[in-house]
Amino acid sequence: MEHAPTWLTYGFLYLTAAVLAVPIAKALGLGAIIGYLAAGIAIGPWGLALVSNVQDILHFAEFGVVLMLFLVGLELQPSRLWALRRPIFGMGSAQVLGCAALLFVLASLVGLPWRVALVGALGLALSSTAIALQTLAERNLMRTSSGQAGFSILLFQDVAAIPILALLPLLGAAAGADANSHSPREVALEVAKIVGVIAAIILGGRLLLRPVLRWIAKSKTPEVFTAAALLLVVGIAMLMVMVGLSMALGAFLAGVLLADSEYRRELETDIEPFKGLLLGLFFIAVGMSIDFGVLMRSPWLMAGILFGFLACKAVVIYALARAVNIPYQERPVFTLLLAQGGEFAFVVFQSAAGAQVFPAETASLLIGAVALSMLLSPLLLVVLDRVLLRRYANLKAPAAEEISEPQDAPIVIAGFGRYGQIVARVMLMQGIRTTVLDHSVEMLEVARTFGYRVHYGDATRLDLLRIAGAGQARILVIAVDDPEQSVKIAALARKHFPHLTVVARARDLTHWNKLRDEGVTLVQRELFESSMHSARTVLELMGLPPDQAAEMTRRFREHNIALSDRMYPHHRDRAKMIAVAREGRSQLAEQMARERQEAAAAGEDGAYPGYATPDGEEEEQSREPARQDGSQAG
Numbered sequence: 002m003e004h005a006p007t008w009l010t011y012g013f014l015y016l017t018a019a020v021l022a023v024p025i026a027k028a029l030g031l032g033a034i035i036g037y038l039a040a041g042i043a044i045g046p047w048g049l050a051l052v053s054n055v056q057d058i059l060h061f062a063e064f065g066v067v068l069m070l071f072l073v074g075l076e077l078q079p080s081r082l083w084a085l086r087r088p089i090f091g092m093g094s095a096q097v098l099g100c101a102a103l104l105f106v107l108a109s110l111v112g113l114p115w116r117v118a119l120v121g122a123l124g125l126a127l128s129s130t131a132i133a134l135q136t137l138a139e140r141n142l143m144r145t146s147s148g149q150a151g152f153s154i155l156l157f158q159d160v161a162a163i164p165i166l167a168l169l170p171l172l173g174a175a176a177g178a179d180a181n182s183h184s185p186r187e188v189a190l191e192v193a194k195i196v197g198v199i200a201a202i203i204l205g206g207r208l209l210l211r212p213v214l215r216w217i218a219k220s221k222t223p224e225v226f227t228a229a230a231l232l233l234v235v236g237i238a239m240l241m242v243m244v245g246l247s248m249a250l251g252a253f254l255a256g257v258l259l260a261d262s263e264y265r266r267e268l269e270t271d272i273e274p275f276k277g278l279l280l281g282l283f284f285i286a287v288g289m290s291i292d293f294g295v296l297m298r299s300p301w302l303m304a305g306i307l308f309g310f311l312a313c314k315a316v317v318i319y320a321l322a323r324a325v326n327i328p329y330q331e332r333p334v335f336t337l338l339l340a341q342g343g344e345f346a347f348v349v350f351q352s353a354a355g356a357q358v359f360p361a362e363t364a365s366l367l368i369g370a371v372a373l374s375m376l377l378s379p380l381l382l383v384v385l386d387r388v389l390l391r392r393y394a395n396l397k398a399p400a401a402e403e404i405s406e407p408q409d410a411p412i413v414i415a416g417f418g419r420y421g422q423i424v425a426r427v428m429l430m431q432g433i434r435t436t437v438l439d440h441s442v443e444m445l446e447v448a449r450t451f452g453y454r455v456h457y458g459d460a461t462r463l464d465l466l467r468i469a470g471a472g473q474a475r476i477l478v479i480a481v482d483d484p485e486q487s488v489k490i491a492a493l494a495r496k497h498f499p500h501l502t503v504v505a506r507a508r509d510l511t512h513w514n515k516l517r518d519e520g521v522t523l524v525q526r527e528l529f530e531s532s533m534h535s536a537r538t539v540l541e542l543m544g545l546p547p548d549q550a551a552e553m554t555r556r557f558r559e560h561n562i563a564l565s566d567r568m569y570p571h572h573r574d575r576a577k578m579i580a581v582a583r584e585g586r587s588q589l590a591e592q593m594a595r596e597r598q599e600a601a602a603a604g605e606d607g608a609y610p611g612y613a614t615p616d617g618e619e620e621e622q623s624r625e626p627a628r629q630d631g632s633q634a635g
Contacts, residue, residue: 011058014051018044019281033139034132035379037281041288042376058286064238065279066131066344067252068272070159071234073134073152074256075265085153092150092325093157096339099317100126104310116172117359121367123165124349125310125342129375130155131283133338136382140334147322147331151338159250162345169349169356194244202237202254210255214264227271234272287344291372295365306370307377314340333385341378342371408456408470410434414478415460415490417444420506420527421480436469461489463497471498479505479521484512491519510565514572533558560589 018040026036044051052058101122108118133155134143142148210233217229234252241251259265296303318339322332347368354364412428414421417439428435439445440459458465460481471477477494481487487505494501504523507513516524533554540550564585571577 011052014044015040015282015285018285023281033281034135034284035376035383037284038288038376038379041285042291043288044285045289045291047291047293052289058282058289063248063283063344064235065276065281065283067238067248068234068276068279069131069134070250071252071256072269072272072276074253074258075260075269079257079260085149088150088153088325089157092321093154093161095321096154096318097123097126097158097161099321100314103313103317107309107313114359117363120169120172120349120353120358121363123168124346124353124367125371126314127158127162127343127345127349128155128339129341129343129378130159131280131344132341132375132378135280136334136338136379142331142334145328145331146325147327147335150322150325150327151335154339156253158343158345159253162349165349169352169358172353172356172358198240198244198251199254202240202251203258210259211262211264214262218264218267226267230268230271231275283344287372287375290347290368291376292365292369295362295369296373299366303366303369303373306366307373310342310370311340311374311377334382337378337381337385341374343375346371407468408436409473410436410470411475412436412478413438413466413469413471413474413476414480415439416479416481417441417455418480418482421478424478424480436474438465438469461486461493463493466490466493466498471501474498474501477501477503479503479516482508484508484515487512488515488519491516491521495520511572513565514569517569529561557589560585 019037022040022043023033023036026039027033042048046053104122104125105118108121109115113121133151137143137148137151143152214226214229217226220226233255237251237255238248241248259268315336319332319336322335327335350364350367350371353359354361412433412435414425414435414437417425417437421437421439425435425437437455438458438460439455440457445455445457456469458469460466460469460479471494477490477498479487479490479494481490484507487507491503491505494503502523503521505516505521505525506527507516507524508527510526513524513526536557537550537554540553541547545553564582567585568578568581571581
């Protein structure tokens with residue numbers, strides 16, 4: 002039987018390893034990245050030895066990082082990137098230079114030559130863009146202060162990799178290599194090439210990319226547009242490689258230039274699946290590249306390098322996080338994600354060995370330490386989640402002390418999310434004082450950014466409600482997101498502050514019923530009114546005059562509220578509640594059908610132009626709602 006092609010065999014291996022390992026890792030609460038790394042170790046040279054050409058696969062899989070940076074760039078408009086210039090070059094340079102300086106000093110103290118110490122420190126100062134951004138995205142941290150700071154630092158590292166790589170031939174020449182290999186003229190030509198390529202990407206992105214994408218889109222061939230999106234990223238990556246720059250940096254610039262184009266969403270949709278698969282392949286390749294032979298030959302030396310550089314970087318990064326006032330709950334994750342080694346370190350150390358800055362054995366040790374740190378950091382994140390962050394959750398934030406001064410505003414608002422913010426803003430516009438409580442440090446940061454005064458406190462605690470002035474206030478607005486917390490606050494208010502008029506939001510009918518059980522009668526379902534507005538708009542688009550559309554939705558609103566009141570006494574008896582809902586819906590549908598028939602009989606043909614249906618189908622449709630399950634009424 003003829004052997005299968007190599008690409009087919011390897012494709013089968015990678016997909017099988019990923020499909021088996023990742024769901025197991027996720028089920029154990031370890032995350033997808035650990036699953037990919039474990040899959041790589043299992044099929045790599047030190048596992049089942051099913052794959053041997055690890056470096057070739059690693060180089061190919063790095064394209065996943067390139068696609069990821071392109072997608073990140075698509076989320077950043079040039080104006081927003083310009084606004085980030087200070088954190089990029091401020092925090093980014095502080096992190097890279099601070100970590101490199103501390104590592105260089107320690108390496109020199111243990112007796113390493115200064116060239117080895119310098120290159121090792123610079124390479125280890127870099128962090129994994131792939132793991133960090135993937136983790137930030139999984140945890141929805143990209144828009145937090147730590148996410149923005151981490152992204153800025155990672156972007157600066159991509160830029161910093163360029164001069165680091167340019168430095169290696171000079172260090173190699175100083176160490177005894179061909180000192181004449183890089184003349185001033187050649188260096189000037191290299192700089193000109195770099196500037197020219199970056200300028201070409203920027204100008205081309207502005208002048209050529211959009212017309213070309215527009216022309217391709219006119220063909221109305223989705224697969225060709227997908228091919229064009231991939232061609233764009235591959236072409237820019239090739240340009241960057243030709244001048245010795247970072248592929249990821251070029252892809253990021255291209256993404257930024259297309260961030261405010263009309264094709265942004267389509268590009269994201271086309272590239273996202275390729276990015277996910279190639280990133281998974283990249284993590285598998287990292288797992289395969291871990292050289293356990295070096296680890297077994299020098300276990301204590303490897304452990305010293307690994308934990309030494311992790312500790313040094315953690316000290317610098319945590320100090321930086323404190324200096325820029327990153328919320329204390331976010332600091333552990335921020336520190337760990339940037340303390341690990343990065344994929345660019347592989348390139349730096351391999352290039353350093355090629356330039357004879359240090360021996361290949363030293364490069365293997367450093368590469369092994371970086372790969373192990375990338376394996377170790379997702380495991381440490383699990384420990385952080387299960388141990389440290391749980392303890393943090395029960396502590397007070399030093400930058401957001403709990404409310405301690407008694408308040409006397411007539412309105413207390415519990416929760417400053419999207420619902421509470423609107424209520425607070427309306428009161429502010431009318432000059433009515435409010436006391437706002439929220440126990441989310443992130444929300445407090447947002448409130449301060451926009452000039453709102455929000456007190457840190459958990460409204461489910463009776464003592465904090467008293468301090469917030471619930472004993473003297475007239476109205477309590479319950480606007481917290483969590484239904485259980487909402488009901489608990491309502492119960493506290495009805496029991497200890499019976500004079501308060503409670504206005505609450507409900508996420509759904511079940512939440513509405515629970516609040517009614519606590520004696521709260523002024524309950525607004527958060528999507529109900531907006532749904533009514535949408536229904537009115539749809540009726541108008543179907544041809545109904547605006548005044549009739551408004552009347553129809555008004556009647557439906559009144560009927561729905563009345564039906565909810567009729568269903569409430571039976572909400573613990575599902576069968577009875579469904580029967581009441583069906584009866585109510587059937588009555589409304591039949592009444593509306595009769596009115597349309599009467600209007601048609603009176604010759605008012607244009608009264609309901611949006612409802613014209615052939616062959617009596619109208620009546621059948623009008624009765625259809627009565628047959629639906631009423632369990633989700635309202």
